[in-house]
Amino acid sequence: MTRMHARGVILLAVGAGVALQFNAPRIRAEDNYSLPRFQSDYGGVGLLQTPTARMVDVGEFSFTYDQTDPYRHYAFSLQPLDWFELGLRYTKIDGQPFIASEGELDYLDKGIDMKFALLDETRVLPKVSLGFRDVGGTGLFSSEYVVANKRWFDFDFSLGIAWGYLGSSENISNPLSALGERFDERREEGGGDQGGEFDFKGLFTGRPALFGGIQYRTPFKPLTLQLEYDGNDYESEPLGNDQEQDLPVNIGARYRVNDYFTLSAAWQRGNTAMVGATLSVNLADITQPKSDQPPVPVRSFEDATRDREISWNGVAGTLARNAGISVNSIKREDDALIVEGTSERYSDLPEAELRGNRILHNVAGADITTFRYRWKNRGFYLRQDSLPRAPLPENPRFLELDDPFIEDDYRDDIAVTGQDKPADGADAEVLHSALNNRFSWNLSPALNYNYGGPDGFLYEVYARLDTEFKTDENGWLSGTLGYGLFDNLDNFDYVGPSELPRVRTNTVDYIEQTELGIYNLQYTRTARLGRNWFAMGYAGYLERMFAGAGGEVLYRPFNSPLALGFNANWVKKREFDTQFGLRDYSTWTGHATAYVDTGIKDVLAKFSVGRYLAKDVGATLDLSRTFDSGVRIGAFATLTDAGDSFGEGSFDKGIYLSMPLDVFYTTSTRDRTGILWRPLTRDGGQMLDRRYQLYDLTSDREPERYWDNFTNGRR
Structure with missing residues (x-):
């Protein structure tokens, strides 16, 4: 039966290819961008269970939720570059107990997915992409794949080969076995006992499987139908949670309610229903009409x-x-x-x-x-x-x-x-x-949150009062008070094990035990040390979890793509009630950081080396892109000498958004807000959350975008 399924996919692909070549003169490469593209069950552009070679528009951000028994997926997907797709995913396995929770909480798996475009579609050639699922996670759903797509009018055909989870039906021999015996067998340990380990030797090993499908945009434009051949046989599911598959074909429908919201439904494995929804927004060109005062009239x-x-x-x-x-x-x-x-x-x-x-x-x-x-x-x-x-x-x-x-x-x-x-x-x-403006203040709602454990999304909505008093042009006293309004901390039950000092894993304790908290209270002073040298010193309650003192020096030439900074801090841990009390734990922490404007698609690279809050030593690589809208999206990874002491995940990593509030307000503002997603919260690789950083304070040293905006005549 398996061989018949494989032949069916091959015949389908060959037939589609013949039709495509016969009708090639009618196909325009640019039509690729008018195709509807949807997030798969696991996040990332695809059909249902399987990915496709397609990419969404640069800057698009999507959140997808879907449920296919026994899995519930929560996936965040970003398209920072036209050839690169990045995803962060949580998978909850219903009925499967979390290892350390004594059976009271469902298992929650975390993973990072990536996809790279290798070849753009032309009138003759298909679009081809290379992808990796569950990179650096536990490896429960890890896969590697190569997939191609070709469009024919309102049909979009995909055909791919996958190793690992996506190819567990193993319906063909591994073509890479010709390069050596090491490709014959696939190692089962995946990401390691703690996850987070890159198992490069296991990539593209074992018998793979073919997968593919067809997507059809119906004459009723909001509705798209999908049919796919699934390369997974569900007979070797993670944690022994095998599922029965009556049919290796999945059938689904997507209904695009508007540009931002899509509903999904499908019949999968021949016996299981899927329902889901996706929220999408393009961050590259997001804007808000303004009701600012008009420029003053010009007199004669x-x-x-x-x-x-x-x-x-x-x-x-x-x-x-x-x-x-x-x-x-x-x-x-x-x-x-x-x-x-x-x-x-x-x-x-x-x-x-x-x-x-x-x-x-x-x-x-x-x-x-x-x-x-x-x-x-x-x-x-x-x-x-x-x-x-x-x-x-x-x-x-x-x-x-x-x-x-x-x-x-x-x-x-x-x-x-x-x-x-x-x-x-x-x-x-x-x-x-x-x-x-010697004294200023602002009162606003705010959100504390923690996600990544089996308790799910824990949050607290609080009122935030920010104040500032300038002593002179170079010095100011800043403070932030927070008062809890409502939360769901009753769901807080699981605290992950840690062999390192608890510098972040007890974040929820600070949220839970604080009613009125002093989130920040510090005095900051700046000084110009030379033509391209900037300095800053600060002391006080520097963040919610740490108090102390520190300083930073930055070398940043005018209009230069390179800047170098160094910060050093002595900090002591604060009491959980976020008042004035301090705990016993103290440490020195600091980093040397190189900032490099790569000149490629407005990508900024930051590379830091130093000592982290848990006294581990290592390095952090941070890559981010800023769009014309002012939105910055980025990802980071931190490796330290914590080794096995780090725990689940093996190293710190995450995805973040930094957004100008200007895209939400009807009046202009330079204020920003940020959102950070980590697959999980651990103590290794954690930096001090400094309120001010010299690279941000000196951002106007880079005038390149000035000329673009002046030419566009933006108002």
């Missing part, structure tokens, strides 16, 4: 240059309200007006500057030809942007607020340079000077 040149008494305090106030510039000073030097301050509202500096130009034009004398913006942050001079005053008043298209336009020659007259300190000449005249 004669009115703007007429001699009159000017309130520069009022000008500074208008710059703050309309251009989002917190002004430290306004100066005049020769034929230039100079604004020193911080952009606190608009994520794109050109927007603040173009708004500022209108305001300054309305008060500047006839002899002023240049407006300069010296951008500062936390006492650091970071850069200076010099913009010509003309042709702002004369260009009618530029004055149209709903259709902003920047002429090329205007852009050519702009100068962006690094700034170490005030560079005023002897004739510079101070028109306005003040330390603004």
Whole structure:
């Protein structure tokens, strides 16, 4: 029977190939992108149980939930690059007890999946991808596969070969056996006893299986039908949880409710129903219409240059309200007006500057030809942007607020340079000077959460009060109070074993035992050590779990793809109630970090080496990409000398999102929020959660995106 199934798939593929070649002139490669693409049961683009070679649009993020007895899958999928798909998945096995929970909790498996595009589809060639499922996890569902897809009108055909879980029916011989006997047998230990180990020697070993299928987009566009041949026979399921398979064919339907939400249903294994849903959003171009104040009206040149008494305090106030510039000073030097301050509202500096130009034009004398913006942050001079005053008043298209336009020659007259300190000449005249916003506060809802154990998703919703008091331009006292509102911590039951000091595995204890907590209370001070050298020191209750003192030094040349930083901290663990008490545990922790802007698809690479909170020593690699929307997605992995003491997972890893709140609000803001997913929480490889980092505080040292935004004329 197995051989007949394999022949059937091969005949199906050959027949489809003949039809495709016969009709090749009708196929356009770009039509690939109009195909509906869906998340498979395990996450990642696919049919039902099987993956396909397809990828979604760059920047798409998806969350998928589905249930196929006895499995429940929770999968997060990201498409950071057009040729790379990354997934983080949890699989709950109903009725299978978690090893250390004495049978009270269902087993929860964690895994990371990856897929790489090898070949793009053309009129003749299929799209081909290489994938790995359950990489660095326990290996319960580990697989490697190569799969190809070819489109024919509204049909999309896939055919692949899989090793491991996806190919457990073993319906063909391993073609790689010709390279050596080591490919004949597959090792069963997978990711090791604790999981998280990369078993490179086991890749592509053992007898594989063919899999494939057909996807059909019906004339009723929201509905897509799927048919697949499954390479898994379900006779060797993880943890001895074998399932009966009446038919190796799965049939399903996808109903796309809208661009963001899809419902799924299927009949699998010939005897089991599947139901699921997927939420998707493209983070690369996510945006929110704004209701900001319009730029100030521009007066005629004669009115703007007429001699009159000017309130520069009022000008500074208008710059703050309309251009989002917190002004430290306004100066005049020769034929230039100079604004020193911080952009606190608009994520794109050109927007603040173009708004500022209108305001300054309305008060500047006839002899002023240049407006300069010296951008500062936390006492650091970071850069200076010099913009010509003309042709702002004369260009009618530029004055149209709903259709902003920047002429090329205007852009050519702009100068962006690094700034170490005030560079005023002897004739510079101070028109306005003040330390603004000495005290600020913000009250908002927030979420504490922990996920990765058999208890499932544990959360606490709390009220968060952030406050800040500036002692001067280089120093400030910051504090955060949190008050718990509601939670589901009654579900908290399992605390994972740990041979390392508990620096993170008792996170839920802090959530559970805190009603009103001091999440942060620290004094921070900055200093400029040299032209490209920045420094920061801090002391206090640095995060929810640790108090102490530390410092950071950063070398960051202006407009350079490379930066180097070093931080060192002495910390002591805090009491669970998050008040002022401290526990016995203390340690030194710190890291040297290299930041490299790769120049490839806006990818930033960070490589850190040092000592972690549990006194283990190792290195962290962090890769992230920032989209035009300002959203940054990334992944990291940490390997230390903790070895077997690390426990389940073997090393720390995770996926994160850093999102500008600007994409959610109808008014512009530079504030951000972040979400972090770890397959599980362990004590090894844990860094101090420092509130401020010099690389972020000096982000305006990188002006490359300035030119893109100026050319686009964003408002």
